[in-house]
Amino acid sequence: MKGVLLVNLGSPESPTPKDVKPYLDEFLMDKYVIDVPFLLRALLVRGIILRKRPEESAHAYEKIWWEEGSPLIVLSERMHKKVQKLVETPVALAMRYGTMTIEKGLQELHDQGVTEVMLFPLYPQYAMASTLTILVKAEEIRKKKFPNMTFTDVPAFYNKPDYIQNLANVMKKHLEGFDYDQLVFSYHGIPERHIRKTDVTKSHCKIDGSCCNTPSPAHDFCYRHQCYETTRQIVKLLGIPEDKYCLTFQSRLAGDKWLEPYTDVEINKMPARGIKKIAVVTPAFVTDCLETLEEIAMRAKEEFEENGGQEFLAIPCLNDDDAWCETVSNWIKEWAVAAQKIA
Structure with a gap:
């Protein structure tokens, strides 16, 4: 059975230093974000950046935080729901960092009987610190938790x-x-x-x-x-x-x-x-x-x-724009049909 995992960046649980600090630690300790040896990265992130940055970032998050929660999470969920309504294929949503983990997203699909996953990083342009880290993390989880799953990675769509x-x-x-x-x-x-x-x-x-x-x-x-x-x-x-x-x-x-x-x-x-x-x-x-x-x-x-x-x-991003959601659903349908033909 086929399914789709949409993956975005992620967000702290709340706009407070207490929640921002572990989020920043996970994000900045990613070797594809700050690509220096582990000890140097740990010294830089945990010894310097995380001493002041959580309070500064929490203040910034507080300025944009919505009543429903993090704008990125809320908007991603709205987009996800619209896309799911347009396709029959199960679609899950995950974040690279934070509590909405890729593992949880894959588990959701696994529980629905999905074995073939369209892995969809929500980044138009390819980069180590966005696309690659998602693909690598997802593959690590697949090998460890879902060895019978197969992935089809969605390439950068900057020019589609x-x-x-x-x-x-x-x-x-x-x-x-x-x-x-x-x-x-x-x-x-x-x-x-x-x-x-x-x-x-x-x-x-x-x-x-x-x-x-x-x-x-x-x-x-x-x-x-x-x-x-x-x-x-x-x-x-x-x-x-x-x-x-x-x-x-x-x-x-x-x-x-x-x-x-x-x-x-x-x-x-x-x-x-x-x-x-x-x-x-x-x-x-x-x-x-x-x-x-x-x-x-x-x-x-x-x-x-x-x-x-x-x-x-x-100018706002695409967010849950109806035409954008329809485009994503069309890409999913095209993949499902192509995968069916190959099978």
Whole structure:
């Protein structure tokens, strides 16, 4: 029997330091997130970051927390329910970090008799710290707990026409009537070394301004290329002039060389250049979360206005948009039919 496991990032149980600390510990101690030797990672995370970050992050979570709970969890559950209604295949929802574990999601499917699982990381672009860590964790659990299950991994969907159309439609809807000076495509940042580590050719990714535009097998796993390609397809579809948009990367950690340009730095310089009205879209996420709701819609907006900006529009993610849920259900149906033919 076939089934689907949708997997998103996760969330603390509550916006309190007590619950944020174990969540951050699990997240930051992931070797695919902070990819340094264990002892150094433990010293960095448990000896330095977790001394102050839980309180700071708890305050940020508190600002975006809904009555129903974490926005990321609530929105993911809404999307999950809509998708399940559109397909006959059992669909479960899990998170990479937190209490809604991948193991619980697989157990839910197992209890329904599922043996073939469509493993669906909810990330448009491939990255070590998002897609890969989900695939590796799920495989570890499968081998240990569900050896009779088989997985079909959903690849990055950054350039699938229906996803691009869904994103473009949401953007068009929210941009209607807003005469922006600049449209900012803000993607979650990653260390530059992650790009080189996922380069299957071991030589293509130089992050030099040209490699992302030069055809290569490396692009199947290159986060930077996939961010640029998502942007290219969106602006082409919406007819956005070259001088009206830019691409940036947000959410970096100090101490490493991360992908540039940085969202906060670029946005804060815009008012001085006469760019007073901006819209920001975050296509690395399909679900609104701390990075979109607090970092962009609140903090970036506040800093932009403090620097002389006049109008700031944060475009929501796809969330539980009906057309997006229909697209996901169509991908599930296509997989189920293809898998049936192979069987």
